[in-house]
Amino acid sequence: MSLGYYFLLPVIFSFLTPYFRKLGTSALRGSSVFLTFILFVQTLEYTGVSLPQISQFSVAPPIGIAFVLDNFSLLFLLIFTFSGFMVSLYMLWYFKANDNTNETRFYVFFNMLLAGSIGMILSCDIFNVYIFFEITGISSYALAAYNKDKLGLEAGIKYLIIGSIASIFIVFAIMLIYLQIGTVNIGLIAQRYSEIDPKIAVLIALMLFIGFGTKAELFPMNFWAPDIYQGSSSHVNGLFSAIVAKSYLFVFFHLFYLFGLNTKYTLLIMSLGAITFLVSEFTALNQKDIKRLFAYSTLGQLGILFMALASNSSDTISGALFHLASHSISKLLIFLVLGILISKFKSTKITIVGDFKSLFLSIVLIIGFLSILGIPPFSGFIGKILILKGFALSHNYIAIAFILLVSIVEAVYFFRLIALMLDKKRTKTSVPVGFVNYIVLSVLAILIVLFGVYPSLLTHYTDLATNALLQPHSYLQFALGVGL
Amino acid sequence: MLDFFNSNETIHFIITVGSMLLFTIGLYGIFTQKNLVKVLISFDIMESALFLFFIGLHYNFGLVAPIVDGSDKTFTNMVDPVPQAMILTTIVIGLAVLALGLSFGIEYFRLTGINDISKMNELRD
Amino acid sequence: MNSIFLLLNLLPILFLYQFGGDLHVSLSLTKEFTLSLSQTPLGTFFAYLSLISFLLVTIAQKSKKTSFSYYALQFLLSIAMLAIVLAGDFITFFIGWEIMTWSSYFLISKSSDIDTKSLQKYILFSLASAFSLIAGMVIAYSFANSFDFNVIQNSFHTMPFNIKVALIVLFSLSFFTKAGVIGLHYWVVDTYSKAPDLFSSILSAVMSKMGIYGLFLVYGHLVGYAELKDMFGVILNGTDFGYVLGWIGVITSIIATFKAITQDEVKRLLAYSSIAQLGYIIAVIGMGTSFGVAGAMYHTLIHTIIKLLLFINVAAIVAQTGKNKFSELGGLIYRTPVSFVMLLIGIIALAGMPPLGGFASKFMLYNAAIDSKFALILVGMLFSGAASFLYCYKLVYGIYLGHPTSKDLETQKEVPISYLIPQVILALLLVATGAFPGAFIKVINPILIEFSLNTIPYTSMGVMQSAVGNFNGLFIISAFVVIFVFILLLIWRIKSKAKNNLNRFDISYCGEVPSKNTQLHYGYGFGTDLYRIKFVNAILKRSSSPFYEALATQTKKTAGLLSRMYYGNIHNTMIIILLFFSALYFIGVN
Amino acid sequence: MIFQIILLIMLAYVVGFIYMGLYRNITARIQGRYGPTVYQTFYDSIKLFSKKNSVSYGWMFYLGPVIMATGAVLTLILVPVFSDSDFLRSVTTQGNLFLLLYLMVLGPLGNALAVGTGGNPFGVMGVVRGLTRLIGLELPFYIAVVGLIIASNSSDIVHIIDLQKTTGLNILVHPFLFIAAMISMVGFFGASPFDIPGAPQEVYSGPRTEFSGKFLALLMSQGSIFAFAKLVLIIDLFLGGADSLWMLVIKTFAIFITIIFIGIVYGRYKVEQAVDFLMKIPTLIGVIGLVRIIWFG
DSSP: OOTHHHHHHHHHHHHHHHHHHHHOHHHHHHHHHHHHHHHHHHHHHHTTSOSOEEEEEEEETTEEEEEEEOHHHHHHHHHHHHHHHHHHHHHHHHHHHSOOTTHHHHHHHHHHHHHHHHHHHHBOBHHHHHHHHHHHHHHHHHHHTTTOOHHHHHHHHHHHHHHHHHHHHHHHHHHHHHHHHSOOBHHHHHHHGGGSOHHHHHHHHHHHHHHHHHHTTOTTSOTTHHHHHHHSOHHHHHHIIIIIHHHHHHHHHHHHHHTTTHHHHHHHHHHHHHHHHHHHHHHHTTOOBHHHHHHHHHHHHHHHHHHHHTTOOHHHHHHHHHHHHHHHHHHHHHHHHHHHHHHHHSOOBGGGGGTEEOHHHHHHHHHHHHHHHTOTTSHHHHHHHHHHHHHHHTTOHHHHHHHHHHHHHHHHHHHHHHHHHHOTTSOOEEOOOOHHHHHHHHHHHHHHHHHHHOTHHHHHHHHHHHHHHHOTHHHHHHHHTSOO | OHHHHHSHHHHHHHHHHHHHHHHHHHHHHHHHOOBHHHHHHHHHHHHHHHHHHHHHHTOOTTOBOOOOOSSOOOOTTBOOHHHHHHHHHHHHHHHHHHHHHHHHHHHHHHHHOOOBGGGOOSSOO | OHHHHHHHHHHHHHHHHHHTTOOEEEEEOSSSOEEEEEOOHHHHHHHHHHHHHHHHHHHHGGGSOOOHHHHHHHHHHHHHHHHHHHBSBHHHHHHHHHHHHHHHHHHHHTSTTOOHHHHHHHHHHHHHHHHHHHHHHHHHHHHHSSOBHHHHHHHGGGSOHHHHHHHHHHHHHHHHHHHTOTTSOHHHHHHHHHSOHHHHHHIIIIIHHHHHHHHHIIIIIIIOHHHHHHHHOEETTEEHHHHHHHHHHHHHHHHHHHHHHTOOBHHHHHHHHHHHHHHHHHHHHTSOSHHHHHHHHHHHHHHHHHHHHHHHHHHHHHHHHSOOBGGGOOOOTTTSHHHHHHHHHHHHHHTTOTTSHHHHHHHHHHHHHHHHTOHHHHHHHHHHHHHHHHHHHHHHHHHHSSOOSSGGGGGOOOOOHHHHHHHHHHHHHHHHHHHOGGGGHHHHHHHHHHTTOOOOOOOOTTEEOOTTOOEEHHHHHHHHHHHHHHHHHHHHHSSOEEEOSOOTTOSOOTTOOOOTTSOOOOGGGTTGGGGGSHHHHHHHTOOSHHHHHHHHHHHHHHHHHHHTTOSOOHHHHHHHHHHHHHHHHHHHHO | OHHHHHHHHHHHHHHHHHHHHHHHHHHHHHTTOOOOOTTHHHHHHHHHHTOSEEEOOSHHHHHHHHHHHHHHHHHHHHSOOBTTSOTTHHHHTTOOHHHHHHHHHHHHHHHHHHHHHHTOHHHHHHHHHHHHHHHHHHHHHHHHHHHHHHHHTOOOHHHHHHHHHHHOOHHHHSHHHHHHHHHHHHHHTTOTTSOTTTOTTTSTTGGGTTOOHHHHHHHHHHHHHHHHHHHHHHHHHHSOOBSSHHHHHHHHHHHHHHHHHHHHTSOOOOHHHHHHHHHHHHHHHHHHHHHHHHHHO
């Protein structure tokens, strides 16, 4: 299968959604499951193929779309397609158990979101990256607001405004690049980035930094993020946290290393990542709204990822990628469980965590929590220790101390939730889980445990991805092969 | 005198200054306006400024539009088509965002009667 | 269910026995991480200690209605501890450590009187301990390029001095927290007192010992006592390092002892006593001499036995009467005589009285201090020991002696047999260690060899050798028994008849005749008069809780302050982004 | 050996009671009273042993005094009475100074158990006061003992005695330790100013409130045996032991009379005052002696 289908299939499905709706709700839901399943299986097939691979096809020459899949993007592709698959399965239950008047709208934008985020990580043309960036953006604004309720719309509007700012920065940066070098091919830009007038280079770098950093929720550009998470539905938050934020993160660091910005900006990004981590974990302590709480938690984890990914050392980056994968799975798990609880209790107070009675949900939720906290034998532990080990190997002890100290703050609210869950004095209501959710949540939980006890399953890919990120020769060769 | 205006440098200068002025107007709008529609308009002004800037800088005096109609097979004397294609795409995207934003705004206004973005603060701690 | 888990708990013991001290397995997780088990004499000792404790506690659980998940978590906990003590590298150690942390957390949460605050205290301190450990282990990795204990041990002396100190401090902090050194003990008392009653025995007897194991591992194995001596120099006959640790331990022990005396809740008293007893161990663990290590090992063993015995005893009483305060108990001696005798044996050992095993371990501790000439530390230890008589007496008096404080206490029956079986076994162990104090030397000597220290001379099972004289436990206990029986017979034979079972109100009471409503149980109040002693008052009125409360408040305030940034105004957010860009641009361009 | 032990117990019993009598007599004379005869306590003991009835509150009440007496006797036989003689040497070598320190507390513990069983609040009050006082009382004594152990590098009492033949008596070599130990000893003998636990005039009767008949007799006898043992211990540690019966009597009497004279001129401290005092002056003196040994010895 050509890489182009990664983009085309979701788009086609997205456009066909109203038609599927006419065929019936099961066709609609089934189509999405089918799509994400195909994409996921296809991605699994790529794990056995020698990479990078390229697919190129023209829309209107000379503007063609060229996709390059290297090991770095493969890891993200795996995460995205897997998360998408899980969410689409989950939605089978969700729309059955809840109001489904907005179902069509959700699937349109869900498929579009997949198209956009996958396109963003596969595209080797910075302008196409921008286009996919916008597609992802528009579909996530729409997903935030798809219920057309007050909070959702507010979230959508806020997201849209922030997205517009980010896109202006990115457009500006791309224009400046084109004016300076006359190309939008990432490979060529990477080769010739050093030829740019230093003052303009700083401007371009900063604009890209602000543009993608805003979307990737880096402090101090992330004041909007908790609002969006609070306003959106829980499963949408799962998508934001597992797919959307990660795709921006991908572009951020892909360009960061390709353009050789790592020599100059490492310290800046690391310290901003650290501040993100610190501020969000502290802020999370006071939250009363469960979705907002986990928004802060997501911000915090992204902060760690920023710290680790910017660190320039292959050990840390490999750990960070592991952590990223683990975080995606765990957060998805948590948000999906929260979705079940919220749809039961019609409330988003943190106390709902203490009100339900379901052994299965408690166990998977606790697994998710412990994994994010980095407690063995769950996958988050391996991620965290790999990151810390990487920092230790580069003798960056301040980062280690920082991460560990702030992690204690993180533990405060996670264990407050767990204590709430274990509190026997609360009256508990039993919660229907749904057959599909048993499967989805157990798969996620099992993966968390599996990566925790048998990490080489994943470290294999993260190591390859790290190599691909830090030594992008083969990527560049392929990217340069694209005529433009 | 006219030659002065016909030189590339002058045109580029005027375009740069003009579009940056326009950009500043948009920026001013963002900084001061709180009405959602006005904010969206400000964004569009900024975007338009960028489009003008980009297209304008790629226009050199004496070149024609890059339209291939089949009769002329030589691609000389044309402006670089890439920026134009890019801007076209960006305009489409900008339009989509604008439309989405306005529809959000309308829906939100219907529900709450608020169109001031600084008063949209139901989502907070 | 109980029998199933009893068998399950037997399995690891058999497994360990089967391997006969030579278990070396490793399993590669990733290219850097290996899970490896590697049995050392030290680990074997702690493994048996914890496994047998779990077995005994499981026996006691027979008559208490216990859910499957409780048993399962407890079994998981025992396996985690096994992983800790058999670990051959830090990854295994840490995984075991954390599984221990969360499985015990869930076990504690199953208690009926646990509250969120105590749970939070427990888990946060445990995690702080774990994070300190993780920091130490990654720093060690950055120099040794391996998590394997042996590799770290071999490359330790090549590390820079400040890294060595940092490692020792980090590891010590981690394990001190687990053992509950004063200042880091904030979680201990609440947790021990509010945990499920039988689980408190595991917490105090076994889990705190994992901290001690960690200290042994670091000081004896990873760093090595010789290296400690080289690093920090020598004071008197011991190391500087040991001297500092000695004071830490002694101060812990003294403060906790006085705190224990003033407690009203039985399990809180035991918790403080646990802190105090671990203080002794910490006081000698850093001395770097054979006697230091032997004393610490011996006291580890004895304290485990005693605390298991006492906590099981108290758990039985609490289960039987439903009361857990001295002010609500009393006068149970003739209702639950066997329990009383068991507790009596326990406190005699806890006070370090001859002829039971408690004295043997205290003797070893004191010898260690004498050996290093740490006289003031020794005096401190003796002093704390003297003060501990008070809480020992409070324990036995408050529960069993004096008068019953309520009617239902007068009709109590003896506790179920399943509680008594482990207690009897443990009491016999205390008698055995008292009679054969030398026997344990045989267990300690391989560990001393492992730490490359001189072995302790062993003459016979009954005799405990030391640098400054020895004592014959077998002789003492037989002399005690002979004299005891002799005097008993003598006084028995004296003609005068004792009027037995006198009415308990038939006491001399200033001419008054006490009635049922007269408060006669003096027990729960005692200890309060200690406040009148200046020195003790100075200790008692201080507490670590204001510090931690203030820390929590400050954290909350900081959180409040920081969260005001996220106040949901999108307009300001936009402006901040733009201003941030301009700021960065100006910095970047200039 | 058994014969020797019984002999020793008898000796201790007699000497102890005579000293007790002397204590009462001398105190009375100093206070300007006539006082009981020297043998009065001895008679009391005999009388109590032969009383027909005694009150018991159950078996623990019975066992308490026995434990106490056992502690006293065990202490007695483990303290070498005569230096340079094989008298009970095979027994004394089985123990050491640490063991003795702890055996000395076994008595109060047994007492406390029995008192607790009796259930008289005044008795328990006395016990608690006693145990609280013990905190302060032990401290200077421990310091002294630890100092001696470190100075002579042995916790074997026989060795400590032997060593004094070459280095000189410990009372001269380590005077600070001796003073500290002596102040403690005043308390151990229940003499003023540390006699609050018994405090007959104030708290009814203290720990012994409920005891009568043979139990009280046993308590008194063990008290006198124990007093003798303590005196012997002091002379062993500081005065080089005694090589003959006469020396033993003279030396113990000297110590004993000192204790009386110290005690008699002071009023009674309250518990907290006693502990406060003991933690300050004698402890400080002891610490000076100890520091002298470790750092300058």
